[in-house]
Amino acid sequence: IASPVMYLFAEFDDAANLLAANPDATTISIDEPVEIPKNQHSRRQETGREEDDELLGTDDSDKTELLAGQKKSAPFWTFEYYQMFFDVDTYQVLDRIKGSVFPVPGKNFVRLYIRSNPDLYGPFWICATLVFTIAISGNLSNFFIHLGKPTYRYVPEFRKVSIAATTIYAYAWLVPLALWGFLMWRNSKVMNIVSYSFLEIVCVYGYSLFVYIPTAILWIIPQKVVRWVLMIFSLCLSGSVLVMTFWPAVRDDNRRIAFATVATIVLLHALLAVGCL
Numbered sequence: 001i002a003s004p005v006m007y008l009f010a011e012f013d014d015a016a017n018l019l020a021a022n023p024d025a026t027t028i029s030i031d032e033p034v035e036i037p038k039n040q041h042s043r044r045q046e047t048g049r050e051e052d053d054e055l056l057g058t059d060d061s062d063k064t065e066l067l068a069g070q071k072k073s074a075p076f077w078t079f080e081y082y083q084m085f086f087d088v089d090t091y092q093v094l095d096r097i098k099g100s101v102f103p104v105p106g107k108n109f110v111r112l113y114i115r116s117n118p119d120l121y122g123p124f125w126i127c128a129t130l131v132f133t134i135a136i137s138g139n140l141s142n143f144f145i146h147l148g149k150p151t152y153r154y155v156p157e158f159r160k161v162s163i164a165a166t167t168i169y170a171y172a173w174l175v176p177l178a179l180w181g182f183l184m185w186r187n188s189k190v191m192n193i194v195s196y197s198f199l200e201i202v203c204v205y206g207y208s209l210f211v212y213i214p215t216a217i218l219w220i221i222p223q224k225v226v227r228w229v230l231m232i233f234s235l236c237l238s239g240s241v242l243v244m245t246f247w248p249a250v251r252d253d254n255r256r257i258a259f260a261t262v263a264t265i266v267l268l269h270a271l272l273a274v275g276c277l
Helices: 004-021 038-056 060-068 079-086 090-101 109-114 121-145 159-189 198-208 212-218 224-250 255-276
Strands: none
Touching: 090 109, 090 121, 090 198, 090 224, 109 198, 109 224, 121 159, 121 198, 121 212, 159 198, 159 224, 159 255, 198 224, 212 224, 212 255, 224 255
16 A cells, blocks of 8 residues: 555655746645635626626615715606606505505504505596596486486586596695695694605595595496495595594694594595595
8 A cells, every 4th residue: 555655755756847847837736725816816806796786786876875865866847756656566556455445453554555665656547547437427327317217318417527537636635735734733743743745645545545436336326325325335444544544643642633633534535425426
């Protein structure tokens, strides 16, 4: 059996032969780990980081702006400024619609669905769909009520579109504006009040109106009792979303002011429902 000393001498002999043939050659033992020069290793790391930053879009300038909180936003007169208010996908809109139709007690609608990315896409199209649904259902219900009367002549009432549009969009924008101003005023008086942004309040009001779309379609049924039952059911469902959302914002305020605020929210919502009916 060959001893380790014989292998060591054989290795030295190979190295001596190599140096004799090529004096500039460098020998490396197989037992020693190959070391990568530090400067070469650092260059590879820097190259990898640059490639990652380029793929992820995280260059030094973006990092500096994000860390300093100085990320530039587009001016309000440009299209890019309003584009961020419509930056939602279908799944987010559907989740928010489900949350407005099936409110969960103890769950805040803003914190659960809206705060991560408030939008105007859902409220705008919900209001637009509700306007045309009420106008069409109003004409059809009027037709079915007077159907069969010999003196009745059907004439479509296009003014219902303008009336419905004015009422719904005024409610979906002016009431949130007044509520936002009131909460900001009370927030300056009471420090513990939960604050909502104007966009979040508009988003809540817009999505809370979705339940009236299928209700308005069922209002075609020529039975007053059925219509009033549907209206009360929709009012309770959508009104509960508003109450559970805005009660935490005023419950730490004076008791009379808190109950008066919630009662006003429900009263205005009820007036809208009765007006639509």
